[in-house]
Amino acid sequence: MLQVLNISFGYSQKTTLHHIDFSIKKGEHACIIGESGCGKSTLLKAIYGLLDLDEGEILWQNEKVLGPAFNLVPGHQKMKYLAQEFDLMPFTSVKENIEKFLSRQHQNKNNKRTKELLEVIDMKAFADKKVKLLSGGQKQRVALAQVLAKEPELLLLDEPFNFIDNFRKNKLRRNLFTYLKKQKISCIFATHDSTDMLAFSDKTLVMKNGKIVAENTPEKLYDFPPSYYVASLFNEVNALEAQLFGIEKGTVLIYPSEIKVAKKGLKASVKKTYFNGNNYFIEAILEKNEEKILFTHQEFISAKPSVYLDISKELIKKRRV
């Protein structure tokens, strides 16, 4: 349904997107993740038709998406794009801000749709409140309802939860992605936050310096990260010398939660222990190569000469890069 075919784009001389190639099926949710400045927003803008590409093409239902040089009205009709900055009508109510974006239809149907969207963004209680009186996170939720109002076939969201606190974010993400699946709306969203990607994307595109460096389901990327960069997007990760495990070359990527304190294993001295809620996060130094190692443990460990750390053989085998 959406095909991004080997596209490249630069704002000036410098190329920002390099030979990007992927596709999205109807109802599929894809996440674009990567460090700041890697080109996530630029890719979303290109898909929406806001940029004239230097190379390649984008097809929506097998028809070419035209850039501004060939299209007077910016943005593809069947898509909706929510940028990082959003523009609401401050002096009207939340309800009116949403209704303005509904297609002209029967008043009863409009009322039902507005109610449904207020539920998705969890703002029923704020329906009559003026937008200028809302917090940044509440405004972001109204902006989300606006892009949903027009029933797009493809939704493009740029950091859609960045103003929303963690408490509300969890519920909002569940509501939003359940609604999108129910309506079979495809979605591509850009984020820095791995928790957005883990639970809510069918596939993840990892970007670095304008290129897609990995593409897979979040589970596969977490379990078999192809590089330190990919693993580090999920969590802090140890890049351990393969030689520590008797392997001649390479690095082994191990998440702190995968290391167990045991009776034997890699000898390390604990430097610092941080309380982490349901466990402790511990920094230690490996005796063998004097490198830092991070692990989690159920109990507090005081700084002391040595603990033994065990990492399973299967993990070592599958995490070698």
Ligand SMILES: Nc1ncnc2c1ncn2[C@@H]1O[C@H](COP(=O)(O)OP(=O)(O)OP(=O)(O)O)[C@@H](O)[C@H]1O
């Ligand atoms: N309008 C523009 N003109 C010139 N350069 C731009 C423009 N917009 C973005 N860039 C540059 O293109 C590169 C990619 O920017 P982009 O906003 O796509 O990255 P991003 O991954 O979305 O970053 P962030 O996560 O910080 O939003 C950056 O080097 C940025 O400075």
